[in-house]
Amino acid sequence: xxxxxxxKQTIKFAHPPAIIGAASIVGxxxxxxxxxxxxxxxxxxxxxxxxxxxxxxxxxxRRAVQTAISKSGLTKEDIRYIFGGDLLGQLIGTTxxxxxxxxxxxGLYGACSTCGESLSLASMTVAxxxxxxxxxxxxxxxxxxEKQFRFPLEYGNQRPLSSTWTVTGSGAFIVSSTNNQxxxxxxxxxxxxxxxxxxxxxxxxxxxxxxxxPAAADLIYQCLEDTQMKPTQFDKIITGDLGKIGSExxxxxxxxxxxxxxxxxxxxxxxxxxxxxxDTHSGGSGCGCCAVTLAGYILHNLxxxxxxxxxxxPTGALLSTVSFNEGQTxxxxxxxxxxEQL
Amino acid sequence: xxxxxxxKQTIKFAHPPAIIGAASIVGxxxxxxxxxxxxxxxxxxxxxxxxxxxxxxxxxxRRAVQTAISKSGLTKEDIRYIFGGDLLGQLIGTTxxxxxxxxxxxGLYGACSTCGESLSLASMTVAxxxxxxxxxxxxxxxxxxEKQFRFPLEYGNQRPLSSTWTVTGSGAFIVSSTNNQxxxxxxxxxxxxxxxxxxxxxxxxxxxxxxxxPAAADLIYQCLEDTQMKPTQFDKIITGDLGKIGSExxxxxxxxxxxxxxxxxxxxxxxxxxxxxxDTHSGGSGCGCCAVTLAGYILHNLxxxxxxxxxxxPTGALLSTVSFNEGQTxxxxxxxxxxEQL
Numbered sequence: 043x044x045x046x047x048x049x050k051q052t053i054k055f056a057h058p059p060a061i062i063g064a065a066s067i068v069g070x071x072x073x074x075x076x077x078x079x080x081x082x083x084x085x086x087x088x089x090x091x092x093x094x095x096x097x098x099x100x101x102x103x104r105r106a107v108q109t110a111i112s113k114s115g116l117t118k119e120d121i122r123y124i125f126g127g128d129l130l131g132q133l134i135g136t137t138x139x140x141x142x143x144x145x146x147x148x149g150l151y152g153a154c155s156t157c158g159e160s161l162s163l164a165s166m167t168v169a170x171x172x173x174x175x176x177x178x179x180x181x182x183x184x185x186x187x188e189k190q191f192r193f194p195l196e197y198g199n200q201r202p203l204s205s206t207w208t209v210t211g212s213g214a215f216i217v218s219s220t221n222n223q224x225x226x227x228x229x230x231x232x233x234x235x236x237x238x239x240x241x242x243x244x245x246x247x248x249x250x251x252x253x254x255x256p257a258a259a260d261l262i263y264q265c266l267e268d269t270q271m272k273p274t275q276f277d278k279i280i281t282g283d284l285g286k287i288g289s290e291x292x293x294x295x296x297x298x299x300x301x302x303x304x305x306x307x308x309x310x311x312x313x314x315x316x317x318x319x320x321d322t323h324s325g326g327s328g329c330g331c332c333a334v335t336l337a338g339y340i341l342h343n344l345x346x347x348x349x350x351x352x353x354x355x356p357t358g359a360l361l362s363t364v365s366f367n368e369g370q371t372x373x374x375x376x377x378x379x380x381x382e383q384l
Numbered sequence: 385x386x387x388x389x390x391x392k393q394t395i396k397f398a399h400p401p402a403i404i405g406a407a408s409i410v411g412x413x414x415x416x417x418x419x420x421x422x423x424x425x426x427x428x429x430x431x432x433x434x435x436x437x438x439x440x441x442x443x444x445x446r447r448a449v450q451t452a453i454s455k456s457g458l459t460k461e462d463i464r465y466i467f468g469g470d471l472l473g474q475l476i477g478t479t480x481x482x483x484x485x486x487x488x489x490x491g492l493y494g495a496c497s498t499c500g501e502s503l504s505l506a507s508m509t510v511a512x513x514x515x516x517x518x519x520x521x522x523x524x525x526x527x528x529x530e531k532q533f534r535f536p537l538e539y540g541n542q543r544p545l546s547s548t549w550t551v552t553g554s555g556a557f558i559v560s561s562t563n564n565q566x567x568x569x570x571x572x573x574x575x576x577x578x579x580x581x582x583x584x585x586x587x588x589x590x591x592x593x594x595x596x597x598p599a600a601a602d603l604i605y606q607c608l609e610d611t612q613m614k615p616t617q618f619d620k621i622i623t624g625d626l627g628k629i630g631s632e633x634x635x636x637x638x639x640x641x642x643x644x645x646x647x648x649x650x651x652x653x654x655x656x657x658x659x660x661x662x663d664t665h666s667g668g669s670g671c672g673c674c675a676v677t678l679a680g681y682i683l684h685n686l687x688x689x690x691x692x693x694x695x696x697x698p699t700g701a702l703l704s705t706v707s708f709n710e711g712q713t714x715x716x717x718x719x720x721x722x723x724e725q726l
Contacts, residue, residue, distance in 0.1 A: 045512075045513065045514075047464065047513075047514060047515060051488050053514055093710075094710050096706055096707065096710060097710070097712075122389065123578060127493070129474075130704065130706070131473030131474065131532075131704045131705075131706065132471075132473065132493065132495065132702065132703065132704035132707075133493050133702070134702070134703070134704045134706060134707040134712075137581060137702040137707075137715060138707065138712060138715075140581060141581040141583050141702075141715050144580055145580060146393050146578035146579060146580050147578075147579070147580060147581060147717065148492070148494075148501060148504075148505065148578070149492065149493045149494045149501070149717075150490070150491065150492060150493065151469070151474065151475050151491045151492065151493045152490075152491045153474065159490060159491070162490075163490065163505065166508070166509065166512065166514060167508065169512075170387075170508065170511075170512030170513075170514075171387065171389075171512075172387075172389055172395055172508060172512075173389060189706075190473075190706075236465060236488035236489075236490070237488060237489070238486055238487060238488050238489060239479060239482060239483040239489060241483050360474065360475075360476070360479040360483075361474065361476070362472065362473045362474035362476045363473075364438055364472065364473065364476060364531075364532075365438065365474075365476040365479075365480065368435075368436050368438060368439070370439075370476075370480060373479060373480075373483050375489065375491075
């Protein structure tokens with residue numbers, strides 16, 4: 043079978059690239075949640091030993107990339123490209139985290155969908171034969187994101203129940219060519235579905251789940267149509283950070299369009315915190331949320347064959363404080379990948 | 385010849401994609417400069433008929449994409465992906481400009497190097513057979529960029545002589561597969577060289593040329609080494625927006641490393657304004673600067689065979705107001721493409 047552009051938005055790879063290494067670095071709050079055992083490092087210092095939250099985020103990115111390289115038995119000279127991004131304006135988390143690696147960089151922004159975007163471009167690059175090994179990395183940091191998007195932490199604003207808690211975390215992945223032979227015990231990226239901007243006119247920046255759910259529904263629908271697959275063919279259909287409220291909207295939107303994913307659906311934002319004990323309201327969010335959940339819990343379940351095939355769908359809300367304050371809507375975008383044991 | 389990963393950072397395409405259409409939309413100031421005759425639209429309203437500078441920038445992006453599609457005789461249904469980005473935090477210029485096209489989107493950020501980044505990923509995608517036609521688009525807007533990065537326009541700060549003037553402009557390009565047959569009269573992207581972050585420790589945000597010149601020098605050096613070509617094999621070696629001061633640094637850095645590009649070098653930032661009459665100090669800058677110069681003047685000179693082969697090197701300065709105010713350096717990055725008549 044050749045690599046195919048399938049349907050409207052999907053590419054199915056003839057020789058799916060493998061994820062041969064991954065690393066997750068998280069903050070204290072994530073280290074107190076139910077997925078703690080799956081993370082590589084839990085750091086209790088919110089600035090990661092640096093002088094600011096932003097430099098702390100960069101240090102987290104650096105550690106994620108370094109750990110992923112080390113765990114996979116490679117050196118940085120083996121990596122041809124990095125595909126990376128974060129939530130901060132002009133990607134300063136990524137820039138200062140990666141600047142000393144000396145590896146060609148494609149900087150990406152897809153809000154919290156960036157993990158899906160980076161893995162998509164990474165697998166396209168490897169599957170085309172442009173590189174043997176590349177890295178996809180994304181990050182978010184609770185304090186730098188609050189400063190970027192919402193209120194100064196010192197102000198102590200009350201968060202509505204629909205709001206989510208930005209995950210402090212960075213996940214990095216080594217995506218590698220299998221030289222046309224599937225590698226047992228490594229998960230493979232067998233197809234990607236690239237999202238369009240979907241705008242339902244939602245304007246509530248404290249309800250990001252509602253902004254992103256339509257984009258997630260659109261992407262999952264298109265992936266199932268393009269690949270001619272059914273929800274039951276997946277062990278899990280995993281969204282990035284819709285949270286509780288967004289997840290309910292997603293399931294309803296897909297049901298209205300003929301697909302019932304209730305049994306398969308999992309949301310990284312819902313899974314990463316113990317919402318009762320940790321008081322995170324609608325759940326976790328941020329570029330780092332699905333990245334560290336994939337690098338930890340999800341790949342673990344694929345590696346030990348608990349799951350055979352998943353659809354992984356990071357979702358992003360496309361806003362800035364400027365667009366929000368000028369009264370614009372908050373459109374969403376999502377990027378999906380089928381990841382499986384071959 | 386097969387598509388090859390050449391040397392450290394270059395890909396040489398066996399079947400180079402063609403640029404089958406391009407469009408440039410600019411503001412009034414650019415329409416008074418020496419390249420005015422080459423632009424598709426000159427708009428005298430700084431908000432492009434919208435309510436804010438940011439929405440004006442989005443309208444400019446929308447027009448650039450629409451014009452490029454129309455000029456090439458395609459419809460938007462013929463476009464498989466858009467690779468796009470701008471300078472504003474969280475890419476709101478791109479988001480609101482593209483949201484109604486209903487085309488899968490990869491959002492990119494490489495500061496003013498984004499035009500090179502988007503064309504690189506676009507050509508990788510097409511050359512790999514993932515799509516017949518894709519679009520690369522970038523933009524910047526003087527007023528939205530000043531608001532994002534520097535001072536409120538109303539404050540009327542005095543600009544140092546080393547500063548550049550952000551170009552109001554958006555350039556869009558249709559990058560298409562030639563189905564393995566070069567198309568006469570269209571310029572082709574025959575290779576790409578992807579840049580690393582280069583940090584010489586410069587901290588002066590009013591002297592962006594000095595921040596970016598080392599990255600440009602590094603990229604051009606690596607491209608020449610990887611491809612085993614000499615500066616004399618190019619009609620022009622064209623940087624994005626180094627301006628006068630950055631251009632002088634670039635030429636000196638390359639001379640120190642054994643390459644004399646003085647005769648071939650052109651900088652879009654130096655070319656786009658009449659510096660004497662328009663008082664733009666070190667020249668033009670911004671994502672839009674090299675994008676509209678390529679879409680207009682440069683592609684014109686390739687189409688009429690004045691030039692046969694160029695090296696196009698957009699350059700970016702990786703900073704935000706947060707990183708700058710926290711005392712960080714301003715690293716640079718550059719992405720290069722060899723564009724030629726085949």
